[in-house]
Amino acid sequence: MCWSGRAVCVSKIILIGSPNSGKSLLFNRLTGLSHKVANFPGITVDVGSGELQGLPGKRLVDFPGTYSLQAISAEEEVAVGYFEDALTDPEVEQVLCLIDATRLEKSLYFTLQIIRDCERHGKPVIVLANMIDILDKHGLELDVEGLAKALHTTVLPISGRTGKGVDTLISLLAQPAAAEREPRKHLIDTADAILRGEAHALAHRYGPKGDILVRTQTRLDSFFLHSLTGGVSFFAIMYLLFQSIFTWSAPAMDAVETALAWTADRVVPMLGNTVVADFTADALFSGIGAFLVFVPQIFVLTFIIGLLEDSGYMARAALICHKPLRFFGLTGKSFIPLLSGTACAIPAIYAARAIDSPRKRLLTYMAIPLMPCSARLPVYTLLIAAFIPAQTSMGGLLGWQGLAMFGIYFFGMFCGLLITGIVSRAAEDHYTDLPFVLELPPYRMPGLIPILRNSVNRAKHFVTKAGKIIFTVTVVIWVLGYFPNYGADLGESWLGYLGHIVEPVFAPMGLDWRYGVAIFTSFAAREVFVGTLGTIFGIEGADENMIPLVEHIQASDLALGSGLALLVFFAIALQCVSTVAILAKESASRSLTMKMFVGYFLLAYVAAVLVYQVTGWVVG
Amino acid sequence: MNPTLWSLKAGDRCEILGYDDALAEKYRIRLMEFGFHVGECVTCLQSPAFGAPKVYQVSNTIYSLDDEVATHVLVRTGSLRE
Numbered sequence: 001m002c003w004s005g006r007a008v009c010v011s012k013i014i015l016i017g018s019p020n021s022g023k024s025l026l027f028n029r030l031t032g033l034s035h036k037v038a039n040f041p042g043i044t045v046d047v048g049s050g051e052l053q054g055l056p057g058k059r060l061v062d063f064p065g066t067y068s069l070q071a072i073s074a075e076e077e078v079a080v081g082y083f084e085d086a087l088t089d090p091e092v093e094q095v096l097c098l099i100d101a102t103r104l105e106k107s108l109y110f111t112l113q114i115i116r117d118c119e120r121h122g123k124p125v126i127v128l129a130n131m132i133d134i135l136d137k138h139g140l141e142l143d144v145e146g147l148a149k150a151l152h153t154t155v156l157p158i159s160g161r162t163g164k165g166v167d168t169l170i171s172l173l174a175q176p177a178a179a180e181r182e183p184r185k186h187l188i189d190t191a192d193a194i195l196r197g198e199a200h201a202l203a204h205r206y207g208p209k210g211d212i213l214v215r216t217q218t219r220l221d222s223f224f225l226h227s228l229t230g231g232v233s234f235f236a237i238m239y240l241l242f243q244s245i246f247t248w249s250a251p252a253m254d255a256v257e258t259a260l261a262w263t264a265d266r267v268v269p270m271l272g273n274t275v276v277a278d279f280t281a282d283a284l285f286s287g288i289g290a291f292l293v294f295v296p297q298i299f300v301l302t303f304i305i306g307l308l309e310d311s312g313y314m315a316r317a318a319l320i321c322h323k324p325l326r327f328f329g330l331t332g333k334s335f336i337p338l339l340s341g342t343a344c345a346i347p348a349i350y351a352a353r354a355i356d357s358p359r360k361r362l363l364t365y366m367a368i369p370l371m372p373c374s375a376r377l378p379v380y381t382l383l384i385a386a387f388i389p390a391q392t393s394m395g396g397l398l399g400w401q402g403l404a405m406f407g408i409y410f411f412g413m414f415c416g417l418l419i420t421g422i423v424s425r426a427a428e429d430h431y432t433d434l435p436f437v438l439e440l441p442p443y444r445m446p447g448l449i450p451i452l453r454n455s456v457n458r459a460k461h462f463v464t465k466a467g468k469i470i471f472t473v474t475v476v477i478w479v480l481g482y483f484p485n486y487g488a489d490l491g492e493s494w495l496g497y498l499g500h501i502v503e504p505v506f507a508p509m510g511l512d513w514r515y516g517v518a519i520f521t522s523f524a525a526r527e528v529f530v531g532t533l534g535t536i537f538g539i540e541g542a543d544e545n546m547i548p549l550v551e552h553i554q555a556s557d558l559a560l561g562s563g564l565a566l567l568v569f570f571a572i573a574l575q576c577v578s579t580v581a582i583l584a585k586e587s588a589s590r591s592l593t594m595k596m597f598v599g600y601f602l603l604a605y606v607a608a609v610l611v612y613q614v615t616g617w618v619v620g
Numbered sequence: 621m622n623p624t625l626w627s628l629k630a631g632d633r634c635e636i637l638g639y640d641d642a643l644a645e646k647y648r649i650r651l652m653e654f655g656f657h658v659g660e661c662v663t664c665l666q667s668p669a670f671g672a673p674k675v676y677q678v679s680n681t682i683y684s685l686d687d688e689v690a691t692h693v694l695v696r697t698g699s700l701r702e
Binding site: 067068070072102103104105106109110192196197200203207208211213214217218221222225226227230315319320322323326332435436437438439440 | 646647649650651652653654655657660665666668669670671672673675677678679680681682683684685686688689
């Protein structure tokens with residue numbers, strides 16, 4: 001096929017292999033691209049392609065990993081489907097089958113299936129024995145010649161990590177593909193069951209002898225998976241992860257905020273006292289700035305999770321958390337997405353890609369928006385300061401405000417797990433599911449460059465994908481709040497008018513139109529609630545200094561029940577445009593996203609009304 | 621009644637005898653693809669507390685299986701071939 005606008009014709013080379021065999025790393029080395037790389041099975045979840053470096057006109061296609069051509073999950077079905085299409089695609093001139101040379105047993109059955117099916121369609125196969133550097137390091141050997149003879153194909157020892165064997169591969173690929181030859185009939189007709197036995201025998205005959213790699217892994221596992229030390233190290237690592245999200249990203253977040261304020265101070269005065277100036281200041285710098293400020297947090301979180309994945313620890317964390325999460329219909333692999341969700345739902349939704357069970361991935365998507373993300377923090381701080389007395393008991397050990405903060409955080413997490421628990425039991429037969437069988441990869445030093453590249457890509461993706469939607473919503477809210485009186489009085493604006501319309505909706509929570517408007521605008525992003533209330537009460541910079549706003553709320557005679565109702569409402573409702581956008585994209589289901597958005601709003605509303613009514617009844 | 625993979629404790633070694641009928645065919649095949657063949661020797665490396673998934677070594681690869689799978693793999697313990 002000749003690609004439009006190009007002078008050269010393009011042929012395709014397929015790269016296929018079992019999960020965690022190092023495909024993405026080799027793909028990146030051969031193409032110069034930066035697909036996500038991690039020491040965790042199931043990282044490649046989509047087909048990617050790139051032109052081979054030094055071989056113009058040849059495109060390398062990276063397939064998601066699968067353990068065999070007999071798919072048992074939706075992702076594997078996708079990979080197998082792509083492979084079957086590739087076999088009949090005349091543009092495909094070569095198939096590269098990647099095997100993990102350190103663990104031949106798990107790769108060879110799949111390799112034999114690939115060779116058999118390629119024989120049937122006349123596609124030449126090169127077997128790449130990856131991770132050969134690890135065998136070299138430990139003085140272990142793979143009988144390459146013997147294996148090649150047994151497989152009747154070229155076997156090339158290679159290392160995606162060090163680049164060993166890559167030049168040989170490039171020169172092999174530069175040559176014209178092997179001429180068509182008579183297919184090997186005996187292989188073509190071999191059934192899967194026989195191939196399984198053959199793979200087992202080949203692995204024993206030609207694979208590396210000795211178990212030094214396993215012994216190293218076992219020593220570390222006896223610490224990280226031990227009932228006592230495993231638990232302690234797990235909590236220590238998670239504590240560091242939290243610290244990194246909140247502490248390490250704080251200077252960068254401050255820097256983004258300062259840079260935006262500095263730019264706004266210089267740009268806005270140049271525009272004069274016009275609608276354009278107001279739009280630039282309020283919609284562009286304040287609105288978009290509030291979203292850009294989260295980019296460093298996403299970068300840091302992705303980087304730390306990348307380190308954990310590439311070191312091999314992530315699989316151990318999934319194992320430790322599996323049992324308690326299974327009770328709520330989730331899996332141990334849901335843990336990291338849920339944990340990430342306490343910082344920001346967006347990287348959490350991305351992290352859920354590593355969950356191989358489609359059912360459990362969907363359930364994890366359902367729980368993530370209820371994790372108490374950092375955007376809820378300013379809202380909780382404001383409401384708790386306004387409604388919960390700053391008193392302590394037990395000699396200062398127990399503060400009521402701190403207890404309330406802990407309570408509302410716990411409430412959010414509990415609601416998330418409760419919902420997945422109920423849905424998983426109610427919808428038991430709606431999806432095919434996978435049992436928990438997790439390959440524990442060997443521990444290794446993380447590769448910093450690929451992780452950094454991936455973190456930059458993820459931050460870029462967040463800005464380009466979510467940014468468009470946030471910009472649109474911000475502009476709409478700004479227009480509604482600015483016209484028809486040019487920002488003179490929010491109460492008289494279209495937004496204020498809307499607030500009066502929706503006032504009856506929020507009246508059962510004891511809230512007037514001002515809170516209705518603040519809730520309405522907070523559907524763009526939760527923290528907008530504080531800024532909007534500040535604007536309505538005529539307080540500048542309410543999101544930086546909340547004390548005057550707290551005093552206004554206390555003076556407005558809002559009932560305790562309304563404050564608690566607001567807390568509950570914010571703990572449950574899905575009020576984040578970016579989350580909704582990313583959720584729709586990652587789940588590939590607008591219907592699920594819409595159901596979650598509406599469902600969580602209704603649930604939040606009913607719970608908030610109940611809290612208001614019950615509090616009123618109790619307090620009197 | 622035969623012991624199962626789930627009944628092993630850390631350090632125990634066993635030989636796989638087969639799978640019970642309750643295990644779906646596709647999972648049985650997947651386990652065999654992982655190397656859990658009939659006659660294969662498996663070592664239980666970790667048996668964490670509170671019913672967490674156990675860790676098994678088969679050939680030179682390490683897997684973690686929970687009780688939903690491991691209770692369906694029938695094994696023989698005692699003197700085994702090396």
